[in-house]
Amino acid sequence: MTQKSPLQKTATSFAEESADEPHHEGGFRPDFDIDLTRGGPRYGEFIEEVRTFMDRVKAALPSEELVAEVIDELKVLNAKLDEVAIDEWRAPSGGRIDLPARGNITLPPYEVDDAGEEGVHARLTFRRYHLGGNNAAHGGQVAVAFDDLMGMAGALGSKGITRTAYLTVNYRAITPLDTELKLRSWVDRMEGRKVFLRATLHNGETLCAEADGLFIKLKPGQP
């Protein structure tokens, strides 16, 4: 890979700065610049197909026969993937920071435009599998996006590994599906291990939701 994304650049410098600290076996480990070749060059395409599958499942009215057929095919695929299951630290899903949402299938697919101590700017699109009702994103999915991208801003802003203590989301307007939205998250202030964060989610000029959260910097070894 010749060009690094903003998140890769920041994660690399974060990992370098953390290199002298005691190895952290708890929380989220700071070794972000790990092998981005895991899963191979088509891993992102694989994750995208999984997301498309979830969209199709959410939208489908399948016949009894089609349900049976899909079950049989899924059983074959699940058995193949079960053979290559590995621990969370080495699985590419969630660790491929070169891919949308780090290749994590449970996150709404986002692209980070800018990430650093000042905060994170990302674009994300909720889609059919995130449906709450009437073409709007499920509020829990909005909270997932805030949690992850505020956690990222918290980690980069505090140069530490943080966990969410509380997260308050205010839903201001419908969050549409299949629309590119902008999420911004930033550290508001820090008090010792307490990292207070804020975030906004916009559809153009419309504020869809905003959040404030407290993330706690973990002590070495803390789960």
Ligand SMILES: CCCCCCCCCCCC(=O)SCCNC(=O)CCNC(=O)[C@H](O)C(C)(C)COP(=O)(O)OP(=O)(O)OC[C@H]1O[C@@H](n2cnc3c(N)ncnc32)[C@H](O)[C@@H]1OP(=O)(O)O
């Ligand atoms: C580059 C790639 C990046 C990649 C970035 C990837 C980002 C992923 C982000 C995902 C983040 C998550 O979802 S994390 C998963 C969801 N969260 C969790 O499971 C956390 C569960 N809770 C816990 O583990 C714990 O309660 C902690 C760690 C949050 C805090 O425990 P602790 O470490 O023992 O700290 P504790 O002494 O209790 O509290 C420290 C201070 O915070 C205050 N405090 C603690 N909790 C609260 C609270 N809910 N509300 C108010 N205040 C609180 C205390 O009063 C105290 O204040 P004072 O007396 O000092 O004033």
